[in-house]
Amino acid sequence: MNGICLIGYMGSGKSTIGKALSARLELPFIDLDHEIEKEENQTIPEIFEKKGEAYFREAESWLLKKYIAVPCVLSTGGGVIVDEHNRKELLKHESVIYLTADSSILLERIQQDTRTTRPLAMEENIDSFHRLFLERADFYELSAAYQVDVTDKSIEEICDEIIHKVSS
Numbered sequence: 001m002n003g004i005c006l007i008g009y010m011g012s013g014k015s016t017i018g019k020a021l022s023a024r025l026e027l028p029f030i031d032l033d034h035e036i037e038k039e040e041n042q043t044i045p046e047i048f049e050k051k052g053e054a055y056f057r058e059a060e061s062w063l064l065k066k067y068i069a070v071p072c073v074l075s076t077g078g079g080v081i082v083d084e085h086n087r088k089e090l091l092k093h094e095s096v097i098y099l100t101a102d103s104s105i106l107l108e109r110i111q112q113d114t115r116t117t118r119p120l121a122m123e124e125n126i127d128s129f130h131r132l133f134l135e136r137a138d139f140y141e142l143s144a145a146y147q148v149d150v151t152d153k154s155i156e157e158i159c160d161e162i163i164h165k166v167s168s
């Protein structure tokens, strides 16, 4: 197994499922957002605020290149597919999984998630949250080998489905 890379919109469960999947598959778990926070010694909202989104995107691209070929479960941030070079990197990977759900469901999950603050999903950005979802949808599809709908499924069920897809 060369590893699995998870992509999808904010709230689709990339970080949660990535962690569970890594335990199931006995592969290291790497969450790109956490790697950026460690590199910068700042949280993502702090990086957005102090250095700007463009700086965050550069760090994200650099770390994607670093980890894409590592045998691990790699959870990306929702915006990784916006950059064309990043999409090319993702296409080199044989097991990129796109976690899908309607943006209204994802918004609900994010609003209940007290652990992570997402600068692009703050109360004042709700309209752009749905617009961004539509803008990005094709890029997720184009970048992934498989899609898994995460609506009304437990983490275990989603892990089962991913493992089944990449093994068959």
Ligand SMILES: Nc1ncnc2c1ncn2[C@@H]1O[C@H](COP(=O)(O)OP(=O)(O)O)[C@@H](O)[C@H]1O
Binding pocket: 008, 009, 010, 011, 012, 013, 014, 015, 016, 017, 109, 110, 112, 113, 114, 116, 150, 153, 154, 155, 158
């Ligand atoms: N299948 C699921 N069903 C219900 N809640 C979920 C599911 N997957 C993730 N969540 C919850 O949704 C929120 C966002 O999950 P997270 O893994 O941080 O998503 P992402 O990394 O894609 O932004 C968290 O509070 C998490 O517990």
Ligand SMILES: O=C(O)C1=C[C@@H](OP(=O)(O)O)[C@@H](O)[C@H](O)C1
Binding pocket: 008, 009, 010, 011, 014, 015, 033, 044, 076, 077, 078, 079, 080, 117, 118, 119, 120
């Ligand atoms: O979609 C995006 O542009 C972002 C998604 C976030 O990750 P999650 O998708 O894990 O929430 C994080 O990388 C940052 O807040 C930007």
Ligand SMILES: [Mg+2]
Binding pocket: 014, 015, 016, 033, 075, 076, 077
């Ligand atoms: Mg995440």
